[in-house]
Amino acid sequence: MSPAAGIALMMNNYFHDVAPALLLASAVALWAMLRRWDPAGGPGAARYFLAIHRSMTRLARVSLAWIVLGGIPRTIWYGEFEWANAAGRGQVAALLLKHVLAFAFVAGGVWLWVGLRRRVREVEAGLAG
Numbered sequence: 001m002s003p004a005a006g007i008a009l010m011m012n013n014y015f016h017d018v019a020p021a022l023l024l025a026s027a028v029a030l031w032a033m034l035r036r037w038d039p040a041g042g043p044g045a046a047r048y049f050l051a052i053h054r055s056m057t058r059l060a061r062v063s064l065a066w067i068v069l070g071g072i073p074r075t076i077w078y079g080e081f082e083w084a085n086a087a088g089r090g091q092v093a094a095l096l097l098k099h100v101l102a103f104a105f106v107a108g109g110v111w112l113w114v115g116l117r118r119r120v121r122e123v124e125a126g127l128a129g
Contacts, residue, residue: 027112
């Protein structure tokens with residue numbers, strides 16, 4: 001692997017590690033905003049919240065896309081680039097823990113986003129009606 005390809009793969013892997021955290025963090029942030037959102041704030045507050053929701057949704061979608069698409073090169077070169085390095089340094093347990101946490105972050109983020117969908121629709125319905 002050329003040095004440039006190695007750097008590109010390393011950056012891909014880094015952003016692939018960060019994407020699950022962004023997915024979960026965007027859902028947690030939106031959930032916190034919804035907990036504090038007051039329908040009595042009027043249509044301006046609802047429009048503001050829905051604008052934030054659109055931005056957070058974009059962040060979540062980009063994160064999910066990076067998890068899926070960034071996982072392709074990571075999987076292809078996993079044995080050569082990541083596993084060999086970790087195994088050679090006795091870090092297999094750390095690598096396993098990292099993947100378990102990443103899976104938990106993705107599952108938690110998806111679960112929260114699905115759960116938030118109903119509440120966001122209530123905000124939209126309140127604005128429309």
